[in-house]
Amino acid sequence: xxxxxxxxxxxxxxxxxxxxxxRRPGGPSRSLHAKWDDQYPEQFEATGEDAVLGYxxxxxxxxxxxxxxxxxxxxPFHKRIVYGSxxxxxxxxxxxxxxxxxxxAGEEPISDKRILEFAxxxxxxxxxxxxxxxxxxxxxxxxxxxxxxxxIALEHHEFATCIATSVEPEVxxxxxxxxxxxxxALFESxxxxxxxxxxxxxxxxxxxxxxxxxxxxxxx
Numbered sequence: 001x002x003x004x005x006x007x008x009x010x011x012x013x014x015x016x017x018x019x020x021x022x023r024r025p026g027g028p029s030r031s032l033h034a035k036w037d038d039q040y041p042e043q044f045e046a047t048g049e050d051a052v053l054g055y056x057x058x059x060x061x062x063x064x065x066x067x068x069x070x071x072x073x074x075x076p077f078h079k080r081i082v083y084g085s086x087x088x089x090x091x092x093x094x095x096x097x098x099x100x101x102x103x104x105a106g107e108e109p110i111s112d113k114r115i116l117e118f119a120x121x122x123x124x125x126x127x128x129x130x131x132x133x134x135x136x137x138x139x140x141x142x143x144x145x146x147x148x149x150x151x152i153a154l155e156h157h158e159f160a161t162c163i164a165t166s167v168e169p170e171v172x173x174x175x176x177x178x179x180x181x182x183x184x185a186l187f188e189s190x191x192x193x194x195x196x197x198x199x200x201x202x203x204x205x206x207x208x209x210x211x212x213x214x215x216x217x218x219x220x
Contacts, residue, residue, distance in 0.1 A: 001175070003082045003089075004062040007182050009197045012054025013190025014209075017071030021046050054186040066186070095147035097140040113138055127157055177202060184210060 056064035092098035
């Protein structure tokens with residue numbers, strides 16, 4: 001949504017490829033999960049999907065393809081790329097400080113400080129500058145957990161500022177709900193066997209997938 005704007009519809013499905021899950025050797029991969037380590041069973045039957053595959057349409061005409069597959073075997077693969085009329089922009093993942101890479105036809109890719117030339121108005125807020133090392137950083141060197149805590153600190157600071165000043169946050173509750181609806185739209189589409197609109201999901205006009213969850217939480 002940040003890169004491509006308002007999503008309109010989704011067509012896809014979720015699947016369980018690994019019906020039995022096993023505890024990861026050595027415990028969780030992230031330290032923030034470590035306190036629950038002794039609560040994880042050695043194996044369990046999965047009820048949640050380990051893959052989602054989808055096709056998204058946006059109001060401005062953009063098309064998105066989404067494959068999130070955690071049940072596949074073999075060569076690891078992670079790509080997050082936005083293609084435009086003048087080239088493509090590749091993200092290296094979350095909370096790792098790795099720079100974006102800009103690819104333009106007939107030119108060498110740019111993944112160093114030169115990328116700032118394409119974003120002359122880019123500036124971090126004072127607090128973000130303090131936490132991540134500068135007003136116009138294009139990379140940073142810290143652990144996943146440290147970066148995560150920095151982002152959480154920014155979220156709390158913005159939330160408190162909005163309460164104190166009655167300013168609307170950058171990401172409102174409506175935007176957050178729509179982002180969740182995009183994900184659920186792919187699962188609802190798989191249940192119905194047809195594309196669904198994001199509005200249908202937000203307004204609970206389709207809930208074949210969500211209903212079981214709502215019933216378990218006693219929301220309906």
